[in-house]
Amino acid sequence: MHFIVCIKQVPEGTEVEIDEEKGVLKREGVESKLNVYDAYALEAAVSLKEQYGGTVTVISMGPPQAAAIIHEAYMLGADDGYLLSDRKFAGADTLATSYTLAEAIRRLPKADIIFCGMQTTDGDTAQVGPGIAELLDLPHASYVTKIYDITDDAILVDTDMGDGIETLKISLPCLLTVTKEVNQPRLPSFRLKLATRDREVTMWDSQALVGANASYFGLDGSPTQVERIFPPPRGQEREIWEGTAAELAEKLNAKLKELKYV
Amino acid sequence: MSRMRVDHELCTLCGECVAACPFDGVKMGDGAIEFTDSCRLCRLCIKACPTNAIWLEKSEAGGDLDRSKYKDVLIFAEQRQGVVQPVTYELIGKGLELAGKLGEEVTVFLAGHDIMPQAKKLLEYGVSKVYLYDHKELEHFRIEPYTALMVELVREVDPNIILMGATSVGRSLAPRVAARLRTGLTADCTLLSVKDNGDLVQTRPAFGGNVMAQIITPRHRPQMATVRYKVMPAATKAANPTGEVVFRKIDKNLLKSGIEIVEFRPHQVASSITDAEIIIAAGRGIGKPEGLELLGELASLLGGVVGVTRPLVEQGWASYTQQVGMSGRTVRPKLYIGCGISGAIQHVAGMRGADVIFAINSDPNAPIFDVAHYGLVGDMYEIVPRLIDALQKGEKAGAVFQAG
Numbered sequence: 001m002h003f004i005v006c007i008k009q010v011p012e013g014t015e016v017e018i019d020e021e022k023g024v025l026k027r028e029g030v031e032s033k034l035n036v037y038d039a040y041a042l043e044a045a046v047s048l049k050e051q052y053g054g055t056v057t058v059i060s061m062g063p064p065q066a067a068a069i070i071h072e073a074y075m076l077g078a079d080d081g082y083l084l085s086d087r088k089f090a091g092a093d094t095l096a097t098s099y100t101l102a103e104a105i106r107r108l109p110k111a112d113i114i115f116c117g118m119q120t121t122d123g124d125t126a127q128v129g130p131g132i133a134e135l136l137d138l139p140h141a142s143y144v145t146k147i148y149d150i151t152d153d154a155i156l157v158d159t160d161m162g163d164g165i166e167t168l169k170i171s172l173p174c175l176l177t178v179t180k181e182v183n184q185p186r187l188p189s190f191r192l193k194l195a196t197r198d199r200e201v202t203m204w205d206s207q208a209l210v211g212a213n214a215s216y217f218g219l220d221g222s223p224t225q226v227e228r229i230f231p232p233p234r235g236q237e238r239e240i241w242e243g244t245a246a247e248l249a250e251k252l253n254a255k256l257k258e259l260k261y262v
Numbered sequence: 263m264s265r266m267r268v269d270h271e272l273c274t275l276c277g278e279c280v281a282a283c284p285f286d287g288v289k290m291g292d293g294a295i296e297f298t299d300s301c302r303l304c305r306l307c308i309k310a311c312p313t314n315a316i317w318l319e320k321s322e323a324g325g326d327l328d329r330s331k332y333k334d335v336l337i338f339a340e341q342r343q344g345v346v347q348p349v350t351y352e353l354i355g356k357g358l359e360l361a362g363k364l365g366e367e368v369t370v371f372l373a374g375h376d377i378m379p380q381a382k383k384l385l386e387y388g389v390s391k392v393y394l395y396d397h398k399e400l401e402h403f404r405i406e407p408y409t410a411l412m413v414e415l416v417r418e419v420d421p422n423i424i425l426m427g428a429t430s431v432g433r434s435l436a437p438r439v440a441a442r443l444r445t446g447l448t449a450d451c452t453l454l455s456v457k458d459n460g461d462l463v464q465t466r467p468a469f470g471g472n473v474m475a476q477i478i479t480p481r482h483r484p485q486m487a488t489v490r491y492k493v494m495p496a497a498t499k500a501a502n503p504t505g506e507v508v509f510r511k512i513d514k515n516l517l518k519s520g521i522e523i524v525e526f527r528p529h530q531v532a533s534s535i536t537d538a539e540i541i542i543a544a545g546r547g548i549g550k551p552e553g554l555e556l557l558g559e560l561a562s563l564l565g566g567v568v569g570v571t572r573p574l575v576e577q578g579w580a581s582y583t584q585q586v587g588m589s590g591r592t593v594r595p596k597l598y599i600g601c602g603i604s605g606a607i608q609h610v611a612g613m614r615g616a617d618v619i620f621a622i623n624s625d626p627n628a629p630i631f632d633v634a635h636y637g638l639v640g641d642m643y644e645i646v647p648r649l650i651d652a653l654q655k656g657e658k659a660g661a662v663f664q665a666g
Contacts, residue, residue, distance in 0.1 A: 063285075063298075063299050063300035064299055064300075065300070085299065086299075087263070087265065087299055087301070088263050090299075090301055090302050090303050091264065091302055091303030091304070093446065094437065094447065094449075095440060095441060095445075095446065095447070098437070098441055099441075122468075123449075123468070124449065124450065124467075124468075125437075125449035125450070126433045126437075126449065127433070127436070127437035127440075127447060127449055128437075129437075130405075130433075130434055130435075130436075130437035130438050130441075131437045131440070131441045133438065134409070134437070134438040134441035134442055135441055139405060139406060139519065139520035139521050140405060140434070141405075141434075141521070142430065142433060142434040143430050143434075154522075156524070159430070160430060161342070161403075161430045161431065162342075162429050162430040162431070163342050163343075163528060163529060164527050164528035164529045165526070165527045165529070166523055166525070166526050166527075167523070167524040167525040167526075168521050168522065168523060168524065169521070169522040169524050170520060170521050170522075171520035171521075214263075218263070218264070218303075219264045219303045219320075220263065220264055220320075223444070223445050223446030223447075223481065223482035224446035224447070224448055224464075224477050224478070224479050225477065225478055225479070225480060226304070226305075226476070227463075227476045227477065227478050228475075228476050229306075229468070229473050229474065229475050229476070230473075230474050230476070231473065231474070238632075238634070238635055238636075238637075239635070239636050239637065240626070240631060240637045240639065241636065241637065241638050241639065242626075242639045243640075245640055245641065245644030245645045245648060246648055248622075248639075248640050248645050249644075249645045249646075249648030249649045249651075249652060250648075250652065252620065252636075252638060252649055253649055253652040253653065253656070255620075255636060256564075256597075257656075259597070259618060260495075261540065261564060261597050262564070262653060262656060
C-alpha cells in the first residue's frame with residue numbers, strides 16, 4: 001500500500017509577539033520544527049505500513065530549509081520525501097496550499113491513504129486536509145482518534161464529532177486527519193538516522209507540476225488576503241482589583257455575568 | 263506571479279525590513295536588499311520600511327468581480343441527532359446583523375431526515391428561507407452528500423456570505439465546499455463585519471492567539487467563514503417571522519458516499535480539560551487538598567472543570583490529566599480562573615491562550631497578574647465561597663423567573 005503524509009514546518013512554540021511600536025512580528029517566528037499533529041499522522045502511516053506492507057511518502061510545501069522536517073520524517077520511518085518549494089508558491093492561503101499539495105499528490109504513485117495532522121499550530125485552520133480531499137475527489141474524515149484496521153478496501157476509524165465518537169468505515173483511497181489520541185509517535189531511531197543520513201529530499205518547483213494551473217498557486221491563487229495584523233486587545237483590558245473579599249466576590253460575579261459566563 | 267519589489271534609489275540599507283521579517287525572507291545582500299525563497303509575501307517589511315522603498319507587485323489575476331450578482335447570508339444549520347446545534351442560532355444572529363447592514367436577507371441550509379419542526383423553529387428567528395433537504399440518507403452528516411447539496415444550492419442562489427460553525431462538522435464541510443467553489447474561507451473568526459461594498463471583514467487569532475489577523479476575500483464570492491460556538495451572541499426570536507421553508511428536490515446521484523457510519527457513541531458529559539470551555543485552576547497557593555473541592559463546586563456551577571499546576575500533581579492531590587502547562591496540557595478555554603497560582607512560566611505557557619483570564623492571589627506581586635486580564639488581590643478561601651453563594655442565588659432567581 002502507498003501512504004502519503006502531508007507535513008509542515010512551523011515556528012517553535014507560539015511565542016510570536018507583535019512589536020507594539022512598529023506593529024510588526026518579532027523574530028521568534030522563525031520556522032524550525034515539525035508541526036506536532038503531523039508526527040501523529042506520520043506514526044499512523046508508518047504503523048500501517050508495518051502492519052500491511054507498502055511505502056510511506058512524506059510531502060511538504062515550504063522554503064528550502066523545510067527539508068529538515070523531511071529528514072526528520074525519514075528517521076521516523078518515512079521512505080521518501082518531496083518538498084514543494086518555489087517563490088510562486090509563496091503567500092498561499094489554505095485553498096492555494098491545498099491545490100498545490102493536491103497537484104503534487106496527483107503526480108506521485110497512487111495513494112491508498114493520505115494522512116494529515118488535524119491542523120497546524122501556526123495557522124490552526126484545519127482546512128488543508130479536507131481541501132486536498134476535495135480537490136482529489138476522495139472521501140475524508142477529520143479528527144480521527146483511532147484506527148482499527150483495513151479490510152476489503154476500506155479502513156475502519158473512530159472520529160471525534162464533538163458530541164461523541166463516530167466509528168466510520170471509509171472506502172479507499174481516502175484522506176484522514178488525525179488528533180493526538182490516535183497513537184503515541186515513536187522517537188527518532190538512531191539506526192534510521194544513520195541509515196537515512198544521505199537519503200535525498202526530492203525538490204519540486206512549479207515546473208515539476210507542469211499541467212497544473214499556475215494562477216492557482218501562492219498569493220495569486222489565494223482568495224483570502226490578510227489586510228492587516230494587530231496585537232490582541234487583551235493587554236488593554238488588564239485590571240487589578242483590590243478590596244474586601246465581599247467586594248471582590250461581587251465584582252467577579254458581576255463581570256462573569258457581563259461576559260455571559262453566568 | 264506576485265513578488266516583493268525594492269526601489270533601490272529610495273532604500274537607505276537601514277535594515278529595518280530584515281529585522282522585521284519573521285521568516286528570514288529578506289536579507290542584506292551585496293549593497294542591496296534581497297528577497298529570499300523564504301519570503302511569504304506577508305508585507306511586514308513594507309510596514310517596517312521608513313522610506314517606503316518596498317512594495318508588493320501583484321500580477322493581475324482574474325477580472326473584476328461583479329459584486330451585485332451575489333446577495334444574502336447563507337447559514338449552514340448543523341443538526342446532530344436531529345437537533346439543530348446552538349452555534350447555528352449564533353450564526354443567524356450575526357448573519358441578520360450583517361445582512362441588515364447590506365439590505366440583504368438570511369437564508370439557511372438544513373439537511374436531515376424528518377426535521378420539519380427544526381426548520382420551522384429556525385424560521386422563528388427571522389430568517390427569510392430555510393432550504394430543507396429531507397432524506398433518510400441525510401439523517402447523519404456524511405461529507406460527500408452534504409458537500410454536493412450545499413454546493414448545488416450555493417450555485418443556484420449565489421449568496422454573498424456563507425457562515426458555518428467551527429465544529430467538527432463545520433470544519434470538515436466548509437473547506438470542501440470552499441475548494442469546490444474555489445472561494446475563500448477563513449477559520450475561527452472572532453469578529454465579522456461588512457464594508458459598504460459587501461466585503462466581509464474577518465478577524466481571527468493567528469500564531470496561537472498572540473496575533474490577530476484581519477482577512478478579506480476581495481475577488482471571490484461567496485465569502486466563507488467559520489465561527490466557534492459561544493463567540494457570537496445568539497439570535498433572539500423575531501416579532502413577526504415571515505420566512506418560509508423551501509423543500510429542495512434531491513438528486514440521488516448527489517447522495518453517494520464512500521463512508522458508512524458504523525456506530526455513534528455520545529461523549530460522557532465530563533469532558534477532558536483540553537476541550538473544556540471553562541477551567542477553574544488551582545495552584546500551590548491553595549495550601550490544602552480541600553481547596554480543590556471548593557473549586558470543584560465553583561467549576562460545576564459554571565459548567566467547567568478543575569485544572570491544576572504541576573506541584574499539585576506531584577503532591578498527589580490531582581491527576582496528571584488535570585495538569586495545565588508545558589509538561590501537562592495546553593488549554594484554550596473561553597474562561598480561566600486561576601486560584602492560588604503564582605504564574606510560573608511553565609504553567610502560563612499552557613493557558614495564556616484562554617480568552618478571558620481571572621486570577622485570585624493574595625500576593626499582589628505574583629507574576630500571574632501580568633497574564634490575567636482581571637487580577638483579584640485576595641484570599642481565594644474568602645472570595646470563592648462568596649462567589650459560589652452569589653451564583654447559587656442567581657441560579658435560584660433564574661429558576662423562579664423561568665417558572666413565572
